[in-house]
Amino acid sequence: MTTTAVNPLLLLTAAVRRVERLSPSFVRIRFGGEGFEHLGPEGPTLDQRVKLLIPTPGHVVPRLDPAAWYAAWLALPAEERGVVRTYTARAVEGEGDERQLVVDFVLHGSVGPAAAGPAATWAEEARVGDEIGLLAPRRGHERSFGGIEFAPADARRLVLVADETAVPALASIAEALPADADGVVVVEVPDATDFLDVPFPPGIEAHWIARGDRPRGTQTVATLRECLHLDTLGRRVEDQPSPVRAGDLDDDVWETALYSSSGDDVAGAPDEAAHLGPDDTYAWVAGDSDTVKACRRLLVGEGGMPRHQVAFMGYWKQGRAS
Ligand SMILES: Cc1cc2nc3c(=O)[nH]c(=O)nc-3n(C[C@H](O)[C@H](O)[C@H](O)COP(=O)(O)OP(=O)(O)OC[C@H]3O[C@@H](n4cnc5c(N)ncnc54)[C@H](O)[C@@H]3O)c2cc1C
Secondary structure (H helix, E strand, C coil): CCCCCCCCEEEEEEEEEEEEECCCCEEEEEEECCCHHHECCCCCCCCCEEEEEECCCCCCCCCCCHHHHHHHHHCCCHHHHCEEEEEECCEEECCHHHCEEEEEEECCCCCCCCCCCHHHHHHHHCCCCCEEEEEEEECCCHHHHCCCCCCCCCCCEEEEEEEHHHHHHHHHHHHHCCCCCEEEEEEEECCHHHCCCCCCCCCEEEEEEECCCCCCCHHHHHHHHHHCCHHHHCCCHHHCCCCCCCCCCCCCCEECCCCECCCCCCCCCCHHHHCCCCCCEEEEEEEEHHHHHHHHHHHHHHCCCCHHHEEEEEEEECCECC
16 A cells, blocks of 8 residues: 655645734734645644745746745746745634634834835735735644744743744744743834734733834843843943844854754753753744844853753844845
8 A cells, every 4th residue: 555645835825815904013914715724733823934925016826836846936937936935824713714824914114214025015015815825834744844943841931032023923922821931021013003912921021112213122132131130240231232233143043952053053952952841941032133143142141041942033134135
């Protein structure tokens, strides 16, 4: 008897079912369509990443073979290819024909000086019925697909840090936390009107920061420092050099217990990470690469946290298209 291996990657045409403006910087888009009954993950979405294939304006979503989609996509004429971007499955809801994917897009071109990219521009202009491509886990095969980094094991004390691009992941994580979780959350968004209603357990101390005109990430690092009482190490917070320096990083910043973009072995990982106990602290830091790197310096460098207890993820880099 022969068995056919099931591809854990689902490649779908995703049609916009609903567009909802959550705040000046966030637009929530619900997607559905043929094949969505197979969409994973089955359990909590946490920080599950998916890939969106945004077609070039005026072109339809290219039909690609899921088994070799990337090579097929690259082989398309440049003007038909569009772009591929990584987003978070904020939620997967419903069953059968009604199953939908929820994605919260940051409209980074409409707020502040940054130029909008193709994905943010598409989201800003999206209408019901518009179509994009979606690469996502097949239901029941999410472990093989991967893409969930939040892995605190049994650690109850959490340090969660996010910028606006990581708010969707943070919100999904918050919904899945046990009621007795404690710790701190530091989240920086462009404006106070972007503070979203995220339900953290009562033991979590959440700090929402409105960036306004201040340099990106600076308030995040200062707040994190205060929360961890690192300002008592002898240097006052205001005496510190600016912690976030644009360009002061490797191109990619990504380190979890399973993988480090630096190529380093993360001491003890993944075995020790799997055994984090209730008395351990686990940190999850996601957002723009400069801020993530500054937080890494703070937590692992000054704070002395073991590397296998932290996940640092650069979701995007200023001045560079993804
Ligand atoms: C695992 C993962 C999950 C992610 N989840 C989400 C999510 O749920 N929602 C979401 O909105 N984003 C999310 N992102 C970030 C998103 O992929 C990037 O912001 C991406 O660059 C957007 O593509 P674009 O085509 O709009 O801009 P690009 O063409 O990639 O970039 C164009 C210009 O815009 C700048 N830029 C990109 N993003 C921003 C921003 N947010 N603010 C200011 N300038 C920016 C770039 O530096 C560049 O100069 C995620 C990224 C990763 C890796």
